[in-house]
Amino acid sequence: MTRRRSAGRLRAWHLAAGVVTLTVLAAASLLVGVGDVTPAGLLAGRAEDLHLLVESRLPRLLAVLLAGTAMSVAGLIMMHITGNRFVSPSTAGTTESATLGVLVATLFAGGEAVIVKMALAVACALLGTFVFMTILRRLTFRDMILVPLVGIMFGGVIGAATTFVAYRYDLLQTLGAWTSGDFSAVLRGRYELLWLAGGVTLLGYLYADRFTVAGMGRSFAINLGVRYDRVVNTGLVLASVITAVVVVTVGEIPFVSLIVPNLVTLALGDNLRYALPVTALAGAFFVLLCDVAGRLIRFPYEIPVSTVLGVVGSAIFLVLLLRGGRRMGVR
Amino acid sequence: MSATTTTSGTPVAAGTAVPTATAFAAARRRERRMLAVLALLALAAVAAFAFIGIKGNWEFALAIRFRKIATMAVVGVAIAWSSVLFQTVTGNRILTPSIMGFDQLFVLIQTVIVFLFGALALATADPRLLFSGQVAAMVGFSTLLHRWLFGRRGRDLYVMVLAGVIFGTLFGSLANLAARLINPNDFVVLQDSLFASLNQVDAGLLGFSALLIGAMAAWTLRLRHRLDVVALGRDHAINLGVDHAAVVNRALVIVAVLVSVATALVGPITFLGLLVANLARQLVGTFRHGVLLPAAALIAVITLVGGQLILERVFTMDTALTVIVNFVGGVYFIALLIRESRR
Numbered sequence: 187m188t189r190r191r192s193a194g195r196l197r198a199w200h201l202a203a204g205v206v207t208l209t210v211l212a213a214a215s216l217l218v219g220v221g222d223v224t225p226a227g228l229l230a231g232r233a234e235d236l237h238l239l240v241e242s243r244l245p246r247l248l249a250v251l252l253a254g255t256a257m258s259v260a261g262l263i264m265m266h267i268t269g270n271r272f273v274s275p276s277t278a279g280t281t282e283s284a285t286l287g288v289l290v291a292t293l294f295a296g297g298e299a300v301i302v303k304m305a306l307a308v309a310c311a312l313l314g315t316f317v318f319m320t321i322l323r324r325l326t327f328r329d330m331i332l333v334p335l336v337g338i339m340f341g342g343v344i345g346a347a348t349t350f351v352a353y354r355y356d357l358l359q360t361l362g363a364w365t366s367g368d369f370s371a372v373l374r375g376r377y378e379l380l381w382l383a384g385g386v387t388l389l390g391y392l393y394a395d396r397f398t399v400a401g402m403g404r405s406f407a408i409n410l411g412v413r414y415d416r417v418v419n420t421g422l423v424l425a426s427v428i429t430a431v432v433v434v435t436v437g438e439i440p441f442v443s444l445i446v447p448n449l450v451t452l453a454l455g456d457n458l459r460y461a462l463p464v465t466a467l468a469g470a471f472f473v474l475l476c477d478v479a480g481r482l483i484r485f486p487y488e489i490p491v492s493t494v495l496g497v498v499g500s501a502i503f504l505v506l507l508l509r510g511g512r513r514m515g516v517r
Numbered sequence: 518m519s520a521t522t523t524t525s526g527t528p529v530a531a532g533t534a535v536p537t538a539t540a541f542a543a544a545r546r547r548e549r550r551m552l553a554v555l556a557l558l559a560l561a562a563v564a565a566f567a568f569i570g571i572k573g574n575w576e577f578a579l580a581i582r583f584r585k586i587a588t589m590a591v592v593g594v595a596i597a598w599s600s601v602l603f604q605t606v607t608g609n610r611i612l613t614p615s616i617m618g619f620d621q622l623f624v625l626i627q628t629v630i631v632f633l634f635g636a637l638a639l640a641t642a643d644p645r646l647l648f649s650g651q652v653a654a655m656v657g658f659s660t661l662l663h664r665w666l667f668g669r670r671g672r673d674l675y676v677m678v679l680a681g682v683i684f685g686t687l688f689g690s691l692a693n694l695a696a697r698l699i700n701p702n703d704f705v706v707l708q709d710s711l712f713a714s715l716n717q718v719d720a721g722l723l724g725f726s727a728l729l730i731g732a733m734a735a736w737t738l739r740l741r742h743r744l745d746v747v748a749l750g751r752d753h754a755i756n757l758g759v760d761h762a763a764v765v766n767r768a769l770v771i772v773a774v775l776v777s778v779a780t781a782l783v784g785p786i787t788f789l790g791l792l793v794a795n796l797a798r799q800l801v802g803t804f805r806h807g808v809l810l811p812a813a814a815l816i817a818v819i820t821l822v823g824g825q826l827i828l829e830r831v832f833t834m835d836t837a838l839t840v841i842v843n844f845v846g847g848v849y850f851i852a853l854l855i856r857e858s859r860r
Contacts, residue, residue, distance in 0.1 A: 272679075321851070325858050331675035336854050338682055342787075343847035350840045489697050496690030500683050507680055 204467045211471065212251070215478050216243045220486045241374050249377040250369055250477050250491075251470040253432050253439060256383035258469025259390050260425040261443025262451070262462060266401035267421040268322070271451075272334035272507075274443040275315075275429040279337055281440075282344040283314025284426075284433040285364050289348055293355060300434070304379065307430035314344060315426050331507075367437035368490035369477055376435075383431040387466065390424050394458035397421055401456060439473065440492055441499025446472055448506055548801050548808045555800075555815040562822040570830055584720065586822060591727050592779045592786075593793075593817030598737060599775035600790030601797065601806070601813050605748045606765045607667060609674055610798065611853055613790040616678065617666075618685025619659055619776045620785035625692040626654045627781075631703055632695045645725050648781060652729075656773040663769055685787075726778045733771050740767060741806040748804050786839045788846020793817040795853070 216239065217223055223243060227235035261274035268278075275281050287310025291303040318340055322333060345365075352361040390397075399407045400417045407414045432439060446469045447461070454461050473491065476498060480489040563586055571578045600613040614620070630651065662684065666677055696704060737744075746759045747768075754761040779786075797813035798804075824838050 321855070325855060329675055329858060331673065331679050332854060332858055335675055335679045335682070336851055338679075339847050339851050339854070343844055343851070346840050346844040346847060350837060350844065353837050353840065484698055487697075489694065493690060493693050493697060496686065497694055500687035500690060504680060504683050504687065507676060507683065 201463065201467070204464070204471070208467060208471050208474070211474055211478070212247055215247055215250075215474060218478055218481050219243060242372075245374045245377050246369050246372045246477075247474075249372045249380055249436060250474050252377075252380040252384045253367075253369075253436055254442060254470040254473030255466040256380070256387045256428045256469075257432055257439055257442045258446035258465050258472070259387045259462060260428040262447035262458065262465045263390055263397055263421045264425045264443070265447050265451075266397045266456070266458060267418045268319075268333070269401055269403060270330060270333050271448055272331070272444065273337060274447070275311075275425055276438075276440055276443050277334040277337040277341070278318045279314045279341040279344055280311050280318075280426055280429045281433060281438050282341040282348065284308075284311035284430040285361075285438060286310050286314070286344055286348045286351075287430065288364050288434055289352055289357065289361060292357065292360065293351075300379065304431060304434045307434050308427050311426040311430040311433075312423065314340075315422050319422070364433060364437050365492075366490050367432075367439040367492040367495075368488075369436055370488045370490070372436065379431055379435050383428045386424055386427050386431075390421075391462055393417070393420060393424075394462050398456065398458045401458075438492060439495060441495050441503060442469055442473055445499050445502050445506075449502075544803070548803055551801050552808065552812060552815070555812055555819065559815045559818045559822070562819050562826060566822050566826045569826075584723070585825070587727070588723060588782060589821040589825065590818055591723065591730050592783050593821050594734065594814045595730055595775040595779040596786065596790045597793045597797070597813035597817035598734065598810055599772045599779070600794040601809055602737065602744070602768045602775075603772050603790075604794055605744055605806070606768045608748070608750060610795060611674075611791070611850070611857060612678060612681065613794060614659075614772055614776045615785060615787045615790050616685070616850075617662075617681035618688050619655075619662075619773070620780040620787075621685045621688035621692065622658055622662070623651070623655050623777050623780040624785065625688045625695070626651050626658070628692040628695045628699075632699050635703055644719070644722060648722070648725065648777075651781070652774055652777045655777045656770050659773040659776070660766070660769050722781070726782055729774060729778055733774050736767070737771055737810065738807075740764060741810065744768065744806045745804060748806075784839070787843050788850060789817065789820065789842050791853075792842070792846050792849060793820060795849075 217225070219238075219242075221234075221238050221242075223235050223238050228239065257275070261276075264274050264278065264280075265271055284307045287307035288303060290310065291298070291306040295302050295306065318337055321336060321340065325332065325336070348361065349358070352358050396412055396417045399410050399412045400414055400421070404414050407417070429443075447465050450465045450468055451461050454464060473495075476494040477491045480491050480494045483489055483494075566586060567579065567582050596615075600615075603614045603617075604610055604612060630647075666680060743759050743764045746754045746757050747761060747764050749757070751761050754764075793813050793816045796816050797809055800816070801808050801812045803809060820842070821838070824841065828838055828841070
């Protein structure tokens with residue numbers, strides 16, 4: 187029970203320390219890249235440095251922070267409303283459905299504005315997630331591990347369908363760009379959609395208490411006067427919108443939505459009021475770290491953040507699964 | 518499947534607590550009939566694939582088509598048998614080597630070898646020697662992985678499957694990362710060897726693979742009666758005087774070699790093994806490997822040759838078969854999981 191007692195003991199200085207660390211890393215990340223941006227150059231007001239900073243580095247940093255925050259919060263929300271630690275957009279077919287949506291948009295609305303593409307991606311992500319929830323209801327015996335397993339396979343099936351359509355219409359290469367999340371193409375004017383994900387994340391914070399209660403189970407939540415189905419649906423919509431926006435702007439970012447909420451709630455407990463801000467911070471930090479690592483490992487070339495995350499994320503998930511296994515908050 | 522499970526986990530035919538001699542004979546006849554039907558279907562698929570729609574030079578067309586058929590047969594047998602063996606030694610029907618990430622592991626080994634020694638070494642070395650080295654590494658690592666995951670008894674089945682799936686992702690991502698670290702010239706060489714498809718298989722490698730598969734098949738057939746006993750579970754097998762650990766280890770070596778051969782020839786086909794192994798178990802309704810193994814191999818050949826036939830002749834597409842197999846197999850896997858959860 188020690189964990190329970192320490193749960194929720196989030197002090198202001200914890201958050202402050204987190205913010206400071208993130209700020210330091212963020213500032214450092216502005217200086218990492220092929221073109222030279224130096225503090226001295228910026229202070230001296232060199233036009234090149236400023237240009238690079240404003241057009242490329244700063245947008246990239248913002249995109250990383252927004253995507254990391256939004257994805258991990260989306261994971262936290264889904265984890266709560268399904269009552270399962272291992273359910274997140276990347277283990278419920280949400281991400282793959284969003285990618286299918288982008289493909290559909292490219293096929294049928296290629297000339298339309300980005301916002302139309304995004305709307306289609308959101309619609310598909312929603313549809314996919316709700317289909318997954320329907321499959322879940324068919325599982326009479328809701329095993330903690332079985333649920334994400336079915337989700338991963340469901341995502342794989344949608345992925346196969348997407349690949350098939352892309353193959354048919356000669357879009358495999360384009361598909362590759364969406365399935366592997368990468369921040370290297372982010373420039374000013376090409377990431378701003380992510381602010382939408384940021385906004386939706388804030389909305390999630392307003393609902394935090396209701397998600398916490400919903401996580402305690404249907405009958406319990408209804409007993410407490412929470413409109414359970416409505417809260418669950420709201421959560422699914424929020425998570426789907428976030429996922430779709432991220433896929434449309436930077437591509438699939440694997441594992442963040444699964445790993446970060448798990449690690450944070452392991453340390454802090456399940457009260458979303460506390461867990462949500464920390465998850466947001468930690469998600470931003472984690473993705474930024476992986477992005478900077480991707481820029482440095484094979485300098486001057488870049489390794490996409492999705493590749494780095496694929497390695498780091500799956501390794502952490504394996505540890506969580508095999509070490510923590512069944513003991514971790516089985517419901 | 519028409520089998521119930523008693524409390525001790527021993528499979529017994531439904532409704533016949535003590536099978537009589539005539540019931541056995543009837544079951545054998547049914548198995549033989551099923552095998553004959555499958556063999557006929559496989560032959561029909563092969564014949565149709567070889568002879569339908571040839572225009573121009575017959576000799577040329579047949580040479581190409583028979584090479585494709587030989588590749589599919591080798592790959593089919595490798596995937597079917599590795600899956601059946603793996604299911605037998607792990608004692609469950611929703612696991613196959615591909616789902617556990619074994620073929621991704623092989624891709625990773627290939628990539629790491631290029632990463633360490635460069636493409637030049639890869640191009641100048643004897644391909645058979647190189648392949649043997651890769652297979653040896655594969656045997657070592659897959660045995661380690663198996664021991665690590667299955668060594669602790671009483672581990673939950675679903676935890677194991679999920680861990681296997683994630684191991685597959687990990688190996689795939691590592692291979693992807695290593696591929697990005699290789700210099701671009703080396704990467705082109707690697708890509709050629711990694712994205713092998715049915716249409717461009719090296720004849721030399723194919724002959725060597727067929728030889729390896731033949732050897733493994735002979736070894737498997739010698740083990741078949743002991744495998745029948747191992748399928749009853751560890752305790753029963755030991756009780757019946759079978760060296761359980763020795764059989765499992767041999768089966769794992771065979772699985773590693775078979776997976777390496779299949780992956781080297783056509784790349785990972787994640788769900789084919791699951792489909793054919795379970796279909797075989799369902800169709801012949803027996804646990805005896807002497808029947809199960811040929812049935813699974815025939816079903817794999819029918820699926821690959823028949824599927825390729827339909828794709829090439831009806832839809833005029835070449836390489837999408839693996840995608841379709843993954844789609845169908847994925848749906849089947851989910852259905853299997855849901856059904857399993859209702860027990």
